[in-house]
Amino acid sequence: MNCNYRYCGEVIPPDENGNRRYCNDECYMAEKLERSKDNYAVNKKSLNEIKHVEKILSVGHKKYGSEIIDCNILRVEKMNWSIITGTTKIDGETYRIVGRYGYIVYSNNTIKIIKL
Numbered sequence: 001m002n003c004n005y006r007y008c009g010e011v012i013p014p015d016e017n018g019n020r021r022y023c024n025d026e027c028y029m030a031e032k033l034e035r036s037k038d039n040y041a042v043n044k045k046s047l048n049e050i051k052h053v054e055k056i057l058s059v060g061h062k063k064y065g066s067e068i069i070d071c072n073i074l075r076v077e078k079m080n081w082s083i084i085t086g087t088t089k090i091d092g093e094t095y096r097i098v099g100r101y102g103y104i105v106y107s108n109n110t111i112k113i114i115k116l
């Protein structure tokens with residue numbers, strides 16, 4: 001077994017418990033700190049991605065309102081279709097929500113954007 005602190009990795013001598021994951025508390029705390037830094041980076045990245053998608057939707061909505069438009073209009077803006085912050089059902093249609101906007105993609109490659 002090697003120490004789980006990513007910058008240590010020393011071999012941990014077997015002890016009576018046999019399941020130590022770190023050399024000592026210092027390594028444990030250091031790894032914990034690295035993990036929270038990782039989480040912060042991930043959260044910041046996804047927050048930026050949400051903002052990016054929300055911006056695309058807001059620009060599309062400003063231009064076309066709630067008209068049904070071609071998906072490619074958003075695709076050229078590098079729309080990230082995997083970003084979603086929720087869903088809502090309006091008049092029997094389920095919208096994907098990103099921030100203050102919702103959209104629905106129809107099977108014929110068109111999309112409708114609404115402001116929530």
Ligand SMILES: [Zn+2]
Pocket residue numbers: 003004005008009010022023024027
């Ligand atoms: Zn260590």
